[in-house]
Amino acid sequence: MKSNRRTFLQQSSTLAGGAILLPAFGVRPFSFSNVSPSDQINVGAIGLNGMGWADLSAAMKLPGVNVVALCDVDRNVLDKRMKDLADKKIDTSRIKTYGDYRKLLEQKDVDVVIIGTPDHWHALIMIDACMAGKDVYVEKPVGNSIGECRAMMAAQKKYNRVVQSGQWQRSQQHFKDAVDFVQSGQLGNIRTVKVWCYQGWMRPGAVVADSAPPPGVDYKMWLGPAPIRPFNSSRFHFNFRWFWDYAGGLMTDWGVHLLDYGLLGMKAQYPKSIAALGGNFAYPDLYEETPDTLTALYEFDGFNLVWDHAMGIDNGSYGRDHGIAYIGNNGTLVLNRGGWEVIEERQSKNKVSKPFVKVSDNGLDNHMANFIDVVKSRKMEDLRCPIEAGAHVAIVAQMGNISLRSGKRLSWDKVAFGFNDGDVNEKYLTKEYHNGYQLPAMWTARAPG
Known part of the structure; x- marks a missing residue:
């Protein structure tokens, strides 16, 4: 997100007494009709076959949200989604498409990344997105192992990004x-x-x-x-x-x-x-x-x-x-x-x-609106399901x-943050990575604080 956009939005929030934020469980009161193009939110979506597309569709309902990049390893899915967007009368000529999510993260005008891939990709993409300075909406379960969940919490904290887990029932x-x-x-x-x-x-x-x-x-x-x-x-x-x-x-x-x-x-x-x-x-x-x-x-x-x-x-x-x-x-x-x-x-x-x-309401729409509002306000405490909450239930x-x-x-053992069985910890706490990929060891031996 451009710095002038963040400054504008934070100043607007202050002047409006916080009116930019979504009420606890209600309708969004804020309109982007007077917001200039440079002060809008640009979204890139990675993984578009299922919930990734549902999440992106919810984001597109919000004024001021623009789709600028799509990524999927299946070209057939990617082509289908581009056609779906064209059918919605969206100008797809400005949307870049990728088969490798790392190329999408290099796109400078992407502010927010939606991750809707299979579970085994969630952790690496979320961590890489945070490192690239993007805010993230990541589908549930946030991690595919206890170790991944811990690494994701540590990455959010280290890079101070807005990260919402897709547990949309928290917004109903x-x-x-x-x-x-x-x-x-x-x-x-x-x-x-x-x-x-x-x-x-x-x-x-x-x-x-x-x-x-x-x-x-x-x-x-x-x-x-x-x-x-x-x-x-x-x-x-x-x-x-x-x-x-x-x-x-x-x-x-x-x-x-x-x-x-x-x-x-x-x-x-x-x-x-x-x-x-x-x-x-x-x-x-x-x-x-x-x-x-x-x-x-x-x-x-x-x-x-x-x-x-x-x-x-x-x-x-x-x-x-x-x-x-x-x-x-x-x-x-x-x-x-x-x-x-x-x-x-x-x-x-x-x-x-x-x-x-x-x-009486649409949880997914509310959840995405909450995420986008926090992307603008930077008030992390207003997230309905921050990464810590998503990681907590994924670990359980x-x-x-x-x-x-x-x-x-x-x-x-809540202090050591592991089972009282060394063999089980060795085998199951963190999945072995293959093909040259590595899970960053971003946490200490202490339980997450």
Whole structure:
């Protein structure tokens, strides 16, 4: 961002008494209609096949936001998105396209980078973007290992960039209202928090033979720091989620959204112990490594948190395919993307039942607006989901996967920031990087402050 733009925006914020900022969970009041072209926000997006495109689309709704660069290792996706932009009557002649994200980061007029790549690329691109002086909106889970999460937090702190994690539920009013009710004490003593994700539509790919990459795909760049393997269409695009090289399965895909609110409601940090069981029970004949069925138990001081996921099934707890349930002595609050309600305990005399409250706003749009506002104001404390928050829940999700993969009930040392098992730390805390890539060792041995 040009210095005159930042000065202008900060001065405008002061003169307007802070009116430039997005209210806690409301509509953006600020209009860019009188802002000159040199005082606008230029965005480059990296990874455009799924949420990267959804994120960019949300950003384009905001006045004063310009798309100036796109990057994807699949030329077919890149061409499709350029056509999509042209169909929106956007002048694509001014948009530069790349197959290598490093070239995009060299583009001087890019102020903000949106990262929507597979998970195994999030850390390196976010760190490189911060080093290049860009602000970053990075999709969840922010890191693909505990070590990556720590490096990402350290990079944000070192380069003082605005970094928002794409956990957009933090920008929806009904989630905030539900947490406020949980923390009001009306549910009584909460002993158990259940978090579940039952996704009947999710299916891994078929078992198919390895093949040559499709024309237009830079497969070597797609692999990046992951191990070299022959191309297989059932490991590519959406299905990368089901392989340990690139992601953590449903636990990290949906888990970071839902576990986040389990932790937020209880004001919880890291568990004392973790135990997980699961396997590939739903689709034994399809191509997957991560478990399609998993239950993980997290032990905290004063309560337990249970994670439960199942692919191929929609009938989850309380008749919902996903959600968070805070189970208290007086009642249970059940929350998901559709809304929330309080189910009173039969023997309770407190009368805490509450009818279902429906969703009333667009979380992704609100979340992106919050990010762009903080890019302008530089008030990091106003971010809804800063990198520390995204890393926190990603680490908790990784703990469940590590317990499953190691076959052990694990204890967590919050001071040393590792498990009380040296072999598990050695094998799972940080993924090995390949093909000449290295994860910067940007943190100390102490727990992150």
